[in-house]
Amino acid sequence: GDSVTQMEGPVTLSEEAFLTINCTYTATGYPSLFWYVQYPGEGLQLLLKATKADDKGSNKGFEATYRKETTSFHLEKGSVQVSDSAVYFCALIPFSGGYNKLIFGAGTRLAVHP
C-alpha cells in the first residue's frame, strides 16, 4: 500500500544552519505531496505542497521539490531560526480518486538552538 518514510529525528541545528529533512514515498500513479508542521501546543499546519512531478512547493523560506524518479520530497531551508523548532510531517494523498485520505510519515522533530 501507499506509505511515507521520513528521516528519524530529532534533528538539532544551530540558528542559521542549513536544513534538510528527507522524505520518500511509495505510491502508485501521481500522488500529491505535502509537508505539514506542528508547533508545540498547536495543531497541524500546512507548510507547502506539490501536486505533480518537478513541482516545487515553497513557503516561509522552506522548499521541497516533487521528484518522481527518486520518489522523494525532501524539505529544505537555507537558514533556520529558533522559531522553526517543531515537528515536521511529510504526507501524501494518493491519486486513486475518492476521498483524499492523507497518509503521513512518522514525523521529524527539529530543534534549533541560538
Added chain:
Amino acid sequence: DTGVSQNPRHKITKRGQNVTFRCDPISEHNRLYWYRQTLGQGPEFLTYFQNEAQLEKSRLLSDRFSAERPKGSFSTLEIQRTEQGDSAMYLCAAGGTAQQETQYFGPGTRLLVL
C-alpha cells in the same frame, strides 16, 4: 487559524467510560476527516464525511467508535467503553471535494484513558 475548532482540548477518563469529542469546521468545507495520532507517530486516518454522509471507515475504527455529522456541519466522535489503548490525540480536518485538495486541521483533542 485554520477555521477548524475542536472540543474539548483535553480529556482524562477512566477505562470503561464513554467519551465524545466535537469538531466544528467553517461552513464551506463539505468534507470532514478524523485522524488519530499516537505519541511519536504521524496521524492515521479513521473516517471521513462528505456533508452528512459517512463514506469511509478505517479498520482502525472498531465497533466501539462511532462518528456522526448531522446536517453536514459539526461532527462528533464517540468512543464507548474506553480502553487504555485509545489514549491518543484525535484530530479533525476539513477540506473541499477537489481532487487531492488541502486539508485544514483543528488543534486536536488529547485523550488519556487511565
